[in-house]
Amino acid sequence: xxxxxxxxxxxxxxxxxxHRPMHLFFGLRxxxxxxxxxxxxxxxxxxxxxxxxxxxTSRSEKPHYVQDALRVDASQVIHAVRNGARIMVCGGxxxxxxxxxxLDDILAKTEWTPAMLKAEGRYVExxx
Numbered sequence: 001x002x003x004x005x006x007x008x009x010x011x012x013x014x015x016x017x018x019h020r021p022m023h024l025f026f027g028l029r030x031x032x033x034x035x036x037x038x039x040x041x042x043x044x045x046x047x048x049x050x051x052x053x054x055x056x057t058s059r060s061e062k063p064h065y066v067q068d069a070l071r072v073d074a075s076q077v078i079h080a081v082r083n084g085a086r087i088m089v090c091g092g093x094x095x096x097x098x099x100x101x102x103l104d105d106i107l108a109k110t111e112w113t114p115a116m117l118k119a120e121g122r123y124v125e126x127x128x
Contacts, residue, residue: 005091
């Protein structure tokens with residue numbers, strides 16, 4: 001998710017009472033002012049509702065985007081997909097396009113594509 005797109009994803013994490021594995025790739029412009037749900041995300045990690053939080057800050061000295069974070073953690077993405085993960089993308093269209101391209105690259109050497117995951121109900125987008 002990126003920016004305000006993190007809201008729906010935060011709701012899924014908040015409701016994760018069964019402590020299913022969840023990984024959040026969160027894009028924000030400025031870490032100091034745009035880190036929505038920072039306290040909650042920290043708490044959810046501490047109590048097992050969120051396994052990993054990856055942040056990508058686009059307006060820093062070294063701009064980093066959600067799709068970059070996915071590529072850095074490509075092996076974990078592949079592992080999660082192999083284990084039945086659902087991928088939910090919430091945020092702006094440009095971010096969603098970048099994420100889809102990153103997933104195409106990451107999954108290129110596997111038997112999956114984002115289109116296949118979408119057909120299985122394992123890839124959904126809420127973009128604006």
